[in-house]
Structures are given as structure tokens and as C-alpha cells.
Amino acid sequence: MILSQSKPTSSSTVESALIDKEKLTKNSLVKNINFTNMGPTVMSGRVADVAVNPENSTEFYVGYASGGLWYTNNNGTTFTPVLDNSPTQNIGDIAVDWNSETIWVGTGEKNSSRSSYAGIGMLKSTDKGKTWQNVGLTDSHHISRIIINPNNTNEVIVAVIGHLYSSNEERGIFKTIDGGKTWTKSLYIDENTGIIDVDFVPENFNIMYAASWERERKAWNFDGDGKNSAIYKSTDAGTSWTKIADKSGFPTGDGVGRIGLAVFNENTVYALHDSQFRRPKGAAKKASDELTKEDFKTMSTNDFLKLDDGRLNNYLKNNGFQEKYRAQNVKQMVSVGSVKPMDLASYLEDANSMLFDSEVIGAEVFKTINGGKSWKKTHDNYLEGVYSSYGYYFGEIRVDLQDENGIYVLGVPIIKSKDGGKTFTSINAENVHSDHQALWVNPKKSGHILNGNDGGLNLSYDDGENWTKLNEPAVGQFYSVYADTQKNYKVYGGLQDNGVWVADNTARIDKGWLQRGQNPYESIMGGDGMQVQVDERNQNIVYTGFQFGNYYRIDRAKGNQKYIQPKHTLGENPYRFNWQTPIHLSKHNQDILYLGGNKLHRSLNQGDDWETISDDLTTGGKKGNVAYGTLTSISESPFQFGLIYVGSDDGYINVTKNGGGSWTRVSDNLPQDLWVSRVIASAHKKETVYATLNGYRFDDFTTYVYKSDNYGQTWENIGKDIPTSPVNVIKEDPKNENILYVGTDNGLYVSFDKGSSWSIFNKNLPNVAVHDLVIQPTAKHLIVATHGRSLYKADVSSIQKMTDAILAKQSYVFDVSDIRQNRSWGRSWSQWRDVYEPEITIPFYVNADKKVDLEIYQGETLLNAITINADKGYNEFNFDVSFSKKGLKNYEKANKEAKLKAAANDVYYLPKGKYVVKIGDAKSAFEIK
Incomplete structure (x- = not known):
């Protein structure tokens, strides 16, 4: 057995990998394979800052958590x-010195989410984003805030929250006075506590406040939360800091969570606190006499048997107990001792329910x-x-610089106060996503606000009464993608916090749908969208769902859906389901569906009924508030x-050759304890299986890709030549083994060559996380689901033919598509429209960088x-189906009557x-028809 090798990847290794990747890009055989963005744009993605x-x-500029930086100068009409x-495309914060047009990007998202990707330090551009320079803090991973001295573009303060899954010392407050050439760490607490927010006094850069966060x-x-979460103050432009939260009325101790700051002037500051202190008993009283799971935790057998059947049935039905569990038969089970009253509570308590059931104080606003010197909570009630x-996911507060009492709190939803935080009202609306991450408040015009959330960007001029959606960029954060087998096939995908969507593969990104009244993408599921499987016999039958194994069978033709999650039996420990619970529809019989918890479940009738065909196939889970030990x-x-x-x-790979009758663990010779991001049975050779492991959750960015030709008994590392980066997915080409x-x-x-060497795709495909892949076999299209x-x-029909024999040739011309002649060639419908010019793509391969004559x-x-400067590998030339001058003469000579x-x-x-x-x-x- 190989012991766990997971340790944080050093910043020097990451920097070397980026250099290797750049070299690989220049020499890639597929650098000219063109990728087209399919959208969607309508649901957008998580905004980090504006x-x-x-x-x-x-x-303005808008930075997306994993979707890059976008610019508009027409109020968001286009970006x-x-x-x-x-x-990288991973952003924690952005800041712009508008006088010099200098852009600073702190890479690595500030939120501590499941997919908050690490960055590579501070990026700087002095030419509006045409070029970028890395100016340091490369081991910071996650940067939370950047502030620039309005009077000195070279003086910058950066708040670093630090590594997400490991300890590190490059966290705290960093300051530069030479535009990023050198940095001084002016505030450091410890290797587990970083700075989540910093803000300065308008008109006085010397006075600023910072919030530390232990996580x-x-x-x-x-x-x-932790005792090191606190508020600090500087009076010398961030050169030195003093802790000011102690004995001031602001919470202290182990329950202090994330803190957000909003500075109105040098005396008046608001702080938004995610309090993890528990609420006093009795603070949340039951609204009725309905039974709750807490009732059963201390209930005796005698008291249980005395319960009214109606009350007990209401509890069982409302909490999703299986149909077989109703009052009379559950009482019978309790009376004979096979089930205890406590089991009616533990039946519901998986890691997800434990997370959401926590009775903490939550969001609270303080003001000084x-x-x-002293802080006072602005409100008497709980901000329910x-x-x-999960307040760690939010933490932003803003103040209207025109109105000391006008503040905004970002969470679920966004709320505002006009009386200094005494009372609040929601300013969410029907076209605004519920999770709010960033807010700009116009310092010169009250009511003009720009709101960044998990669903993109919204603009309001009336203080949130009405909102315009500015979702022009394609920045969706996909977890999964699926393509069905119809001739005009459909593409399905699940997204972070934006559900599951479907569209024809021909869907285009444009604003025409606003005129037509229907977006080409259709939402079919809410929540965090997960995996999709489609019945090939009836493409209207779709299996999909949302986080933690909540799956449904949808009949799109009939417009109905059925909840199909397998349920444990009463008295049995609840099944553990991963955030991205896997499902698999059998190719052998499309009535058979597999679904993985900590055990593997199989349905023989499309999810109506389930049988468990394994014991626990994980290490058994760990105590915590996140589901773990899951398939x-x-x-x-x-x-x-x-x-x-x-x-x-947790690193196990198991195989069964008899439908679950017996299982064999085949991962003991692989690195241990890592996330198995994919295990794929080969479609070309029965004995072959591929596996990818992912160390992201240990800040281990090693590339783990393995192949076995004996059902997993032994493994070969085939990912060594891929530059260091966690691996999410591996796919075989369906045609070329x-x-x-x-x-x-x-x-x-x-x-x-089955992993002996690798090339990188990059034409029109940015450096972004790739979560899933599918190759539609008939169309020969590769669909890429990016998380950002x-x-x-991309059309991969040509590269599917890049066999050893073709790669050994000096040149090779792949199939060229026919084209149909059209009378509109070379014409325009009016003087206001562009001329229509025909074009066919000629794909070809050459074995070296050289000039070639295409004839x-x-x-x-x-x-x-035409003479072409061709690159080694795959090339494309777009030919306008025209004669050259010499060619025209040749044709007329050969066809005198033409x-x-x-x-x-x-x-x-x-x-x-x-x-x-x-x-x-x-x-x-090719033929012109």
C-alpha cells in the first residue's frame, strides 16, 4: 500500500508547472483545434468583485470567482x-486605479466554498488587461481584498486569507509602496488565520480597518470560527496594526466567525459578523405542537407508544420517511425493541442536515x-x-457614503437598512439570485448600486426596488455535462447553485431570445445541478437532481417528475451522499440505474425501487459537518x-464482476486518501480501467492519472507529463482507442498514445477548470463543461483519425465537408448588411512547423x-471557395465554353x-452542390 502523499503543493512547483504548460502549449499538436463557446449566459456564475x-x-470591471475578469464601458450592455x-481565471478581488488605468487582480476566490479555487498571487496590468505581470504573493492561494491609495497608485494594501485546506504563513496584510516590486507583511496572526476584509477611511488612507478570520x-x-477572528486598526496606512475588538463590545472567543467591514468615516464603521456562538435555549420556540426530531432524542419508549397516531404520521410524512414507516407499524417496531425512539431522529441526521440544523446566532451587525473603541449591535432581533x-460563504457589508444610516448586508437574501441597522428590508427581486457576494454603492448618488451574486450581476438605480440583469458573459460554473443520442442531440448540464439546464447542441449565444421570448436553454431542476443520464429508448426520460443525492426521474413529455433517492431502513445509519452524488444508467438495460451513497444502490425499474448491492465501499466516514466517506x-x-x-x-476504488455479489478493493497500490474524481471502465478493452485522483482538498495539486489493463490489480501512472493541476475527469475517445x-x-x-504523452487544447479555451467531458459519438463533438x-x-472528427500511421506522415488532409452553392455568395441583402462570403474549413496535419502550399x-x-505557415500537428485553413487569378485563367482555358x-x-x-x-x-x- 502507498501511504497518503497528500501535502500542499509548493508555490514554486505551481510556478514551474505554469512554465511547463506554456511550453506544452507552444508545441501542442492540437493548439489549432477551435473551441466554440456554447453558453449558456442566462444563469451566469458567481461574482467575486466589481x-x-x-x-x-x-x-466597470467585474471579476468572477472562476470565470475571469470582464470589462464594460457601456453600463453592462456588452462585456x-x-x-x-x-x-488563471480564479479571482478573489479586483481593484483599479482609474487615473493610470492600472488593474490589480488578487487571484484565488475569497469564499471558502467546495469549489473555491486557489490562485497564483497578485496579477497587475498597466494596459487595461492586454498583458499581465505576476507581482508576487504566489503562495497566498486566496486573496480577499485590495485597496489602492487614491493619491499614490504604487501604494497598495492586500488582504490575504491564505490556503483553504492547509496551513501557511503567506497570509495576513501585505503592503507595497513600489507597485508590487516588493511586499512587506505588516499584519500576521498565525498560519491558520488570515485577513478576510480591509477598508480605509474615505479621504484619509492612513486610517484603515481589517478583519482577521480563523478558519x-x-x-x-x-x-x-475561532478566537483569532477579530478587528484591527491602522493609523499609518497599513504599516502597523492594533487589535481593537477586545473588551469593546464586539464578540470575542472561539465562536467568532467571518467579519465584513464598511467604513463611513474615521469614527463610524459597521461590522457584519457571522456569529457561530449558539443561541440561548428557548430562543427558537416551536411554532406549533408538531413533532420535531429533537423530541425523539430524549423520548422514552412508553411516551412514544402513547403518541397520537395522527401527530406521528404527520412527522413521518413531512420528513420523507418511506411509505412503509407509518404510525402503527413503527410503534410495533418500537414495542418489540427493534427500533428505538431515538432512531426517528437519527434517520434524518446525515451530514447535510446536521449542517443546516445548527442553531447558531448567525448574521449580526455591529457599529462603532x-x-x-466600543461596538454596539445595531439590532435586537435575530437576522433570520x-x-x-453557512455564513462563511458571505460576509460583505456596505454603507452609503451619502447616508450614514444606509447600509446593505449581503447573504441570502440581500437586505438594506435606512436606520443604521435597527430594522432591515429585503431588496431581492424575481430576477436576482439569492446568494450575494459583492456590492458597489455609488459614493456620489444614493440608490445606484451594482450587485454581484451567484447568478451574475444586477444593476439598480432605485435602491433595489427594481433590478436589471447584466448576464452577457458566459461564466456558468458547470459540474457536469451530458449529450443524448438524438440526431439533433441535446446537451444537459448541472451548475453550481444554478440547477440543471438543457438545450439543443446548436444553441447560440446571442440576445435574440429577448426578442423571441424564449432562451435556447431550459431549466429542468433547481438547487446545485448534478449529473444527468438520459434513457436512449425514450429521450424524454431524464434522470437528474441536486446536491447530496436528491435525484429525480423526469418525464419531459408529460411534464412530471418522481423523487427517487434510495432510503435507508429505520434503525440503520443514514446513507451518506456526496455533494456530487454519482448516477449511472446501464447500457445493458436502460431500466437499470445505479446510484452511489456510501454503498452502491441499484434499481431494476427506473428508480421506483432500490436494492443495495454492496456494503460500505468507503473508509467509513469521519466526524464532521460535510458528508464524507461517499462514492x-x-x-x-x-x-x-x-x-x-x-x-x-476518501480514496477507495472497488470492483465487482458479478453485479455486487462480491467486491474487491483495487486501490491499495495507488496514493491513499485522495478523492477519486473518476473511475472509467474502458469501452475498447474489457480488462482496461482508468482512474483519476484529486488532491484539491489537501491543497495537493499533483496530477494523478492512472491506467490498468488487468481490472485494477496493477496501475500505471500516465499523468506524469501533464503540468501540475488537480484532475477532475478522464474520457476515452469512442472511436480511437x-x-x-x-x-x-x-x-x-x-x-x-494512451497517456504516454500529452498535448493541450487552448484555441478559444481559456485557462479554466474543466469539470466534465462528453464526446457525442455520431456528431463527433467534444463538449467541455468548465467551472467558470x-x-x-469542438469538432474532433479529424483528430480521431490521428493514428500512429498518420502522425508519421509529412502531411495529411482530413475530410473536407461539402458545401451547397448559394446565389447569395458575394452579395448583401442591403447596403446595411455585410456581404455574405462562403467558407469551408480544410483540416490538415503536418509533421513540422513549415510553410505548405495548399492547392x-x-x-x-x-x-x-495558397501558401500557409503551418504548425506541427493539426491545422485548419478557412477557404472562401474562390479562384485565384491564375486559377481562373486555368479554368477558362480548360473549359472554353464555360x-x-x-x-x-x-x-x-x-x-x-x-x-x-x-x-x-x-x-x-469535397463537392460544391
């Missing part, structure tokens, strides 16, 4: 990406009017429903029914010749007929 020009509020030429995240637990139990991947061999592999979040695709947290790779830039599509023939007649006319744009296009493309000795044919 930066608005104070002199022109129609010009342009400006971080695509950088090594520890593991795969199985999140502890988001004497520069932090603003944070629930993450399921794959059944297409060669044999019942040959099934499963992987878990030598081709593998791998998606990482920072890019997409392909191998033509929505979906991408078009009809028979022996040369009609056009009468050709120039199109309206004076171009001579090839007539109907069959043609040959030649590059050296290589050739291919």
Missing part, C-alpha cells in the same frame, strides 16, 4: 474578457462611532434566514453486465494555391462540381 469608475459609472491571456476546512469538516448556517464515481463495463467500478472521496482526454483545474489535455466559462464544443484542383486543373460571372463583390467563386485539396502528396475531396 470595480466601477467613480467618474463614469457606465465603465469583454480581459484575463484570458493570463494563467479550517477539510474534506469532511469546515470550522469557520468612536473609531473602534440571512446566513442560515464519487460509478462505471459499468459495456462489455459485461455487472462488471462495475466505483470510486470514493489510443486517444484519451483529461480535464484539470487549469485546462484540457489529449493523448494520442460555461460549455465549449485546389478540378481534375488536373489548378484553380487556387461562362463565369463575378459575384457582386467582384470575386469569382468555384461553380458546382467536385474538387480536390492537395498538400504535398496528401489530398482530400
